């Protein structure tokens with residue numbers, strides 16, 4: 052039976068067998084397993100190349116399921132090449148074969164044999180607290196040769212895809228002699244011993260860690276290519292929902308060394324209520340933008356992390372899978388809940404190939420800002436906070452006491468949270484406003500990367516290079532709309548501070564230095580009469596006052612060329628206080644610079660994320676409409692908790708709806724159905740058919756003036772609508 056072409060993986064949605072690998076190695080059992088997988092609709096299955104539990108320390112080394120001189124061989128594989136048998140039987144059923152190789156988690160016994168490979172802290176102690184207890188090896192030691200041998204031998208058995216789980220750096224590492232030597236060679240200095248974000252050399256070390264992982268992956272590739280193997284290899288570049296410098300995993304930095312961009316979006320690495328329900332969509336959107344021409348693979352977990360033996364309810368898994376599909380994933384793992392989705396994607400296989408986003412709005416998630424942004428302000432007291440989202444994400448990973456508690460580190464961590472919340476605020480607002488959008492990385496801030504959008508949103512994108520500044524300036528100069536906030540463009544791509552905004556001429560403001568805050572119970576005064584503040588504030592208790600709760604921080608700027616729509620009031624010494632006078636600092640500035648520009652000097656998105664002020668949501672909606680040079684490709688009428696995405700594909704336009712109305716709290720058992728959703732979509736001419744993809748039924752539609760209108764009744768978790776020309 053013919054296998055799918057590996058190059059086709061980047062074009063559609065394919066499924067794999069997840070981590071379920073055959074255990075019973077009799078030929079009959081293998082035939083049965085792979086026949087069933089094919090019948091179920093899978094294209095790729097997992098097979099085992101090794102056995103043994105090195106991560107828990109039960110085994111010192113993995114035992115190979117194939118003949119080899121370099122690794123111990125499993126008893127069952129004496130006289131039989133079990134890996135090759137699995138591969139050949141799976142191939143016989145028209146399946147591609149994937150094998151998993153651990154590249155990051157080792158127990159005591161492995162460490163005892165290979166002490167010189169372990170990642171170490173500045174004081175020379177090995178990092179021994181991975182996931183609570185465990186070691187991880189350093190890619191700059193001769194561990195790399197061991198892994199290359201493993202990869203080569205597995206490829207030789209005919210495996211199509213190798214998934215390397217890891218490698219990664221671990222927070223506070225690595226100071227082994229190999230890393231120190233390589234750093235000295237590359238940067239001419241010693242690795243700094245202290246985490247200090249004001250020190251450019253420390254930032255070089257952050258870069259060096261990304262480079263070291265990339266070098267490892269690029270070399271692994273070379274090993275395969277030199278020997279003529281067609282095997283594809285990829286690693287876990289993390290879900291990118293939080294700054295990733297501490298692990299040195301990023302698809303943008305590792306891209307060169309990957310055949311597939313693989314990112315995990317697990318349900319929880321934090322308290323469930325602190326994890327936004329739309330986070331799998333975030334990972335998928337980001338993956339789609341940074342994968343370029345490579346396939347994007349979304350890893351999901353069925354586990355209620357950190358309890359890996361305990362699962363999330365089916366409804367949570369279905370939610371994750373639906374978001375992956377709606378946001379343009381290429382490969383999803385098979386899960387017990389995937390059946391309906393496998394049927395869906397197979398039925399619409401051609402319609403779901405080569406989907407090109409129709410979003411005319413781009414939101415930026417800047418990894419460089421996550422890497423290097425740094426500001427010396429403290430966070431307000433808990434009393435002023437509603438959302439602590441994300442805090443536990445970091446703690447869940449960083450189980451060890453890696454960092455000395457120092458002020459610089461606290462500023463950095465606080466800044467990371469502020470930045471994440473800034474982006475989350477705008478992300479959620481876009482979903483709630485039913486605006487289809489893409490999530491771009493730094494590498495898309497180029498003339499070509501921006502040209503297809505009508506509006507760009509820069510939520511506190513503090514770190515950007517001159518190339519990005521120029522591309523944005525030209526984009527706006529040519530009529531593109533811009534919404535930006537807080538410290539956008541105050542540092543370059545290496546984290547070096549600028550005296551003023553790189554985008555000062557575009558934003559129409561100048562940086563005066565410093566930040567007002569934390570503002571715990573303070574206000575801005577809205578200056579009415581402009582479309583961006585139309586209907587705002589709705590919730591001022593004393594309407595004549597036009598007071599709006601202000602963001603937690605107000606960057607001190609002056610408006611040089613723009614209309615001031617909001618002014619910061621002097622901080623109140625206490626909550627119950629009389630009205631304070633206006634400061635000279637603007638809080639909302641709007642102007643025309645080719646296209647419309649709206650700049651929020653405060654951390655407006657983060658305050659929306661924390662407090663959910665509906666006046667902020669309205670202001671963001673107004674700002675998008677006023678600044679954008681074009682209308683969104685699709686408009687929907689329905690409840691706020693609804694995501695819409697739209698694509699052009701091989702068989703017509705595809706609109707996805709994902710329903711975020713769930714009951715009470717996460718984890719949830721079900722989503723609440725929506726009675727009807729009205730959709731109007733821009734089309735080049737009158738369509739032939741409009742088809743509801745879950746049922747295959749035609750939907751009645753009206754066509755008028757370049758718009759097709761239809762109603763989706765009884766929306767459950769998700770729907771796809773195919774509009775055929």
Ligand SMILES: [Zn+2]
Pocket residue numbers: 170171189190191192225226227228229230231
């Ligand atoms: Zn090292």
